[in-house]
Amino acid sequence: MSIKLSLICPIYKVKDFIPCLIDSLILGINVADVEVIFVDDCCPLGSMEVCCDYLIKHSKHIKFHYQLIKHDKNAGQAEARNTALALACGHYIGFIDSDDVISVNYWLLLENDIKSNFYDIIEFGYREFKDTVPEDKFNLEKILINSSPLNPYRTGFFIWTRVFKKNLLNNLRFPVGVIFEDIYFSILAYSKAKITKRYTNKLVYYRKREGSTTSIRTSKYSFLLRNLIDSTSMIIINSRYKKELALEVSKYSLLVTSKGIKIRDKLDRRRFYHLCAPMNRECLSIFNKFGSNYFGLIRIRLAIIICFFGKII
Numbered sequence: 490m491s492i493k494l495s496l497i498c499p500i501y502k503v504k505d506f507i508p509c510l511i512d513s514l515i516l517g518i519n520v521a522d523v524e525v526i527f528v529d530d531c532c533p534l535g536s537m538e539v540c541c542d543y544l545i546k547h548s549k550h551i552k553f554h555y556q557l558i559k560h561d562k563n564a565g566q567a568e569a570r571n572t573a574l575a576l577a578c579g580h581y582i583g584f585i586d587s588d589d590v591i592s593v594n595y596w597l598l599l600e601n602d603i604k605s606n607f608y609d610i611i612e613f614g615y616r617e618f619k620d621t622v623p624e625d626k627f628n629l630e631k632i633l634i635n636s637s638p639l640n641p642y643r644t645g646f647f648i649w650t651r652v653f654k655k656n657l658l659n660n661l662r663f664p665v666g667v668i669f670e671d672i673y674f675s676i677l678a679y680s681k682a683k684i685t686k687r688y689t690n691k692l693v694y695y696r697k698r699e700g701s702t703t704s705i706r707t708s709k710y711s712f713l714l715r716n717l718i719d720s721t722s723m724i725i726i727n728s729r730y731k732k733e734l735a736l737e738v739s740k741y742s743l744l745v746t747s748k749g750i751k752i753r754d755k756l757d758r759r760r761f762y763h764l765c766a767p768m769n770r771e772c773l774s775i776f777n778k779f780g781s782n783y784f785g786l787i788r789i790r791l792a793i794i795i796c797f798f799g800k801i802i
Contacts, residue, residue, distance in 0.1 A: 492554065493522040493603050494596075494652065495579030498587050499569035500529050504536040506588040506696065509622065511543050513590035513694075515550055516625075520596060522604075524554040524578060527587075528569040531560045536587070567663035567670040574658065580606055583652040585693065592692045593625045599652060602686060609682035612640060612651045614691040622694055636687035639730060641675040642737040648675055649693050657681055669713040676720035680728065706751045708761040714745040714768050718775070725779055735780030739788040742772040746792040749799060762799030769793045 496518065498510070514525060529537035541557060558572055574582065581603050585591060602611050616623055644650070648671045661677055663670040679685070717738070725734045746765050752758040769792045776785055 492524045492578040492580070494518070494524070494581045494583055494599070495573075495577035495655075496523060496525045496583045496585055497570055497573040497577065498525060498527050498585050499566050499573075500527055500536045500540055500587050501532045501563075501566070501569075502534050502536060503587045504534055504539040507536060507539045508543050510585070510587055510590055511540070511547065513592075513622075514553065515547065516593045517591040517595035517692075519550070519552045521552055521554065522600075523596065524556065526556045526558060526573040526577060528573050529557070529559040530565065530569045531563040540587075565665060567665045567667070570670075571662045571665070574662065577655065580655055581611075581652045582655050582658060584649040586649060586695075588696045588698065589649065590622055590694045590696075592690075592694065594628055594690065595692045597627065597629055598631060598688065598690055598692060603652065606654070608684050608686045609654045609657045610636075610651050610678065610685040612636065612644065612685065612687040613693070614689050615647065615650050615693040615695050616691045617695050617697050619697050625694075628690075630690075632689040634687055634689055636685040637730075638679045638682065638685075638728070639733055639737065640685065640687065641672070641679055642734075642741075644687075646672040646675045647695075649695075651675070651678075653678055664716065664719075667712045667716065668709055669716050672713060672716040673720045676717070676724065680724040706748065707754075708752065708757045708764060710745065710748065710752070711761055711764040711768065714741060714765060714772075717741050717745075718768055718771050722771075722775065725775065731779040732781055735776045735778075736782050736785045738772050738775050739780065739782075739785035742769050742792045743788040743795075746795050746799075749795075759800055762796045766793070766796040766800065769796055 527540055599611060602608055657678060664673050721734055721738055725731055728734055749758060749761045752761055769789060773789045776789055
């Protein structure tokens with residue numbers, strides 16, 4: 490039997506959450522059509538050992554295939570995902586973070602679409618939680634809404650809210666050495682897609698916790714804007730959504746810049762604004778070339794002003 494879906498899961502410093510994740514996999518994708526690729530990114534706290542032990546303990550109940558991959562040194566989440574992408578056997582590729590969980594309806598809702606091999610990308614919703622995983626009930630009702638290449642900008646860049654046709658991802662990999670790499674990957678994947686589908690059904694439960702990449706505000710938050718500019722610049726020339734993309738760039742220019750105010754360390758906050766200042770000038774250049782909306786121009790001008798004062802206050 491061929492693998493229909495490969496689910497990629499980097500493992501790093503999350504041993505307390507691994508059992509909860511695997512329990513959800515057993516409930517949500519426990520079929521021979523699916524493989525899960527666990528990548529140990531040289532974690533120092535025994536997370537992979539917990540994962541292996543839990544898989545062995547529940548081996549009688551596990552029907553999905555799985556691979557256990559170990560890096561020789563810590564290379565970051567992007568490289569862990571890239572390693573798994575090179576080894577994935579599925580017709581579709583999905584992602585899950587090791588501190589999150591999937592819904593019991595994950596495979597039930599996606600199975601027919603995946604087996605049809607028709608859509609390039611299938612998107613779905615997620616729900617946040619902190620400590621207690623929300624109650625989940627079997628539900629086959631599908632709520633379908635419009636989908637477009639602008640989805641990542643408007644519904645979020647999280648790659649674990651989508652499954653991608655494997656052929657779509659040929660030569661596409663995550664940028665290494667940065668954070669918020671999902672942005673780059675999602676934008677380029679959607680630029681290559683011809684047919685996409687979007688459900689509002691929530692198939693992933695996202696654990697909000699202190700210390701996670703998305704919760705910390707440091708100067709590294711500027712990588713969000715950097716990845717967005719780089720990926721959008723690569724696709725906008727050949728896109729039929731030039732004006733819409735330019736408007737999205739203006740939106741994130743102001744959004745990311747304004748959030749720098751939350752960086753507590755004064756020197757790091759100044760560093761953030763020093764990094765964002767030239768990026769916002771790049772945003773202005775993109776908008777002047779492709780945009781036409783007056784409010785978009787105001788957004789970027791305001792972001793540039795915030796950077797000016799942010800570098801000295």
